Amino acid sequence: MIVELGHFALIMAFATALIQTILPMWGAIVRDPGLAGMARYSAFVTFALVLIAYLALTMAYIGSDFSVVNVVMNSHSTKPLMYKISGVWSNHEGSMLLWVMILVLFAALVALRGGGMPERLLASVLSVQGAIAGAFLLFILLTSNPFLRLADVPMEGQGLNPILEDPGLAIHPPMLYLGYVGFSVAFSFAVGALVHGRIDAVWARFVRPWTLLAWIFLTLGIAMGSYWAYYELGWGGWWFWDPVENASLMPWLMGTALLHSTIVMEKRDALKVWTILLSILTFSLSLLGTFLVRSGVITSVHSFASDPARGVFILGILTLFIGGGLSLFAWRAPSLKQGGLFAPVSREGALVVNNLFLATSAVAVLVGTLYPLVLETINGSKISVGAPYFNLTTVPLFVCLLVLIPFGQSLAWKRGDLTGVGQRLLAAFGLALLAMIVTFAVTRGGPVAAPLGLGLGVWLITGSATDIINRCYRRGSSLSVIFERAFGLPRSAWGTALAHAGMGITVIGISATAWGVESLAVVAKHDPLMVGPYTVSLEQAFKRKGEGYREDVAQFSVMEGASARGLIETSKRIHTGREMPTTEAGIVTYGLGQLYASVNEILPDGRVSIRFYWKPLVTLIWGGALIMALGGAISLADRRVRIALSTKTKRASPSNAEAKA
């Protein structure tokens, strides 16, 4: 019954999404406030209906209702509750439903917070959101219905894919989707603005918090996915340039560019046409990512079931929205007025360069991901494009971009003074250089790239610190004044500094991978094995049963010199339901580095074939990403306050505004 209710709600949601698409847009065009006003209510109703459908499916999972195909395929009655709930999005149908639910959630949030927005803009934004939701709802209903029933009800489900059974993966997809789908708001704003032909700093002010929010979630989602791959796939890498990873990286790169160009537009009314184009491109890459993952055109570790009908359908949606968005852009963009001018050496100029590098990296990733597919279609040649290509193209681009960040941060708007900035950054540069030289000296004979990368990371951190210090400190000012200034700084200044420093921290973590140590061996009990500064030895190998699995465990003791540093264990796990073995890596964190153990095989004679890594500073990779997201969150807090204030003052004192005009 609940399942039918969910199915019915989903069909109803499709209907209300159609209403949300057509009526408000019509209202916005003919300037009928009544019709335009429908936008908000229909957005709320669509959200409520999709939520009902989503909860119905979740109930079916929690209650292990094995009359539903989707539940049979992806759940098992003995699963812990958390994996029953996360089982909903562990498969194609459920994750599409989650995708749409997040899409309509964003529409509802825009409707909720859009009180201060011009009515026509709000109506057209929600209309575009409705159209996207409608298209994907139709996709779910026609090709990927999660509510299908079975005539013969089995006693037991087939269980979750074991590598997906993990707390990290329980949260990773929702995070990622919040990011991916969040960029739909920027897309809808861009299309809405193109329909009206009015784009100004106010537009940028409304769209920026949404872009920032999406960016924060995408950053967290990617970092979480990377950490999951690191500990779950069991071979110690943290980024594989897998098509599915690329699918999330492309919108991140383009979205980061968008985030920066929106600032220029909000502060200086410049780069309008470019910002609109970026909004369209960013969400296009999100859609493309969805297509790549869902259609299975590019095989990868993460893609689940694939079906040509689905692929063609999503391709249709893709063509409709990307093609439609870009055509609208080509048609209307020439009529947009270009805004404020700026000198090449200025904050704006630096942000344009940032956009160039980020957009180029996004294109490099896109070309590399799609190239084998396109080439095979054109002339049948089969080639592979793997990690070496992506490293060769994106790393130099990123190095150039990162070297420039502290300059951009310190330059003034409109016209900057490069010599002045150079002088201010001298200390920051000196510190970075010092860090590099000291590291070189200490690790003499080691890899060359690592100290260089470390220096770059330090440069980003000291550069960000310089920006904050320059804003607070004047020669001769007392400590209390400095603190007062520091507290008085806009939150966005702190957010920017923190996000850039976070990038620096990630860069240090990535550079340090070059110092990693790997030890492979077949060891007997109590055989010592050197792994970097540590010595490990096999304590015992045994069998164990857990909730929903059985495993062969190898347990090692860790010594640093003469002192014991605890135990580390790694196992080969077989999950009940799908007799598929997975390697459970053993990870112990020492300081900022991690000792990583991955068992190959436990031999019949009791010896263990094992792979150990010592990864110094590796946690900085994800720690830096968390700090970046935190920086974003702090900026977001700033934005919300300012928007609320500005609308309040405008409303409170209209006479004042008139007098100024």
Added chain:
Amino acid sequence: MRRLLGCVLLLIVAATPVLAVEPDEILKDPRLEERARTLSSELRCLVCQNQSIDDSHAPLARDLRVLVRQKLVAGDSDDAIRAFLVERYGEFILLKPRFSIDTLVLWLSPFALLVIGGGMLLRTSRRSTLAKVERLDRTEQAHLNELLKANDQTRS
């Protein structure tokens, strides 16, 4: 069909409990081993989904790793080994595609985009510098001063 084959192979791979670079494969000479690792990280495991033979669990990857090491010990150059493998398995085995007509667009497009984008930036920035240099002429300046003065008076 390819997909089906992939699934079957994946099952076989998944069911075989072997892992990338096993201890018995490692060469005695650390410099050769280093070269072997670099080479294998640029060779695709043909039955896996997106892994180099250096990372892969698959038996085929193991065979290829052993083969690469045998050739290295025999004194073959990296290029010779790559060429041998391409002849045997096709370009598909190279994770870093060679520069050719087929891969022209692949290798050049990011670079071209950067150059074109940079060029466009230079052009627009030069145009905006020109716009900035344009000064008011004398009568315009006088008119502006008058306006500013008038504005100051109304304000006070």
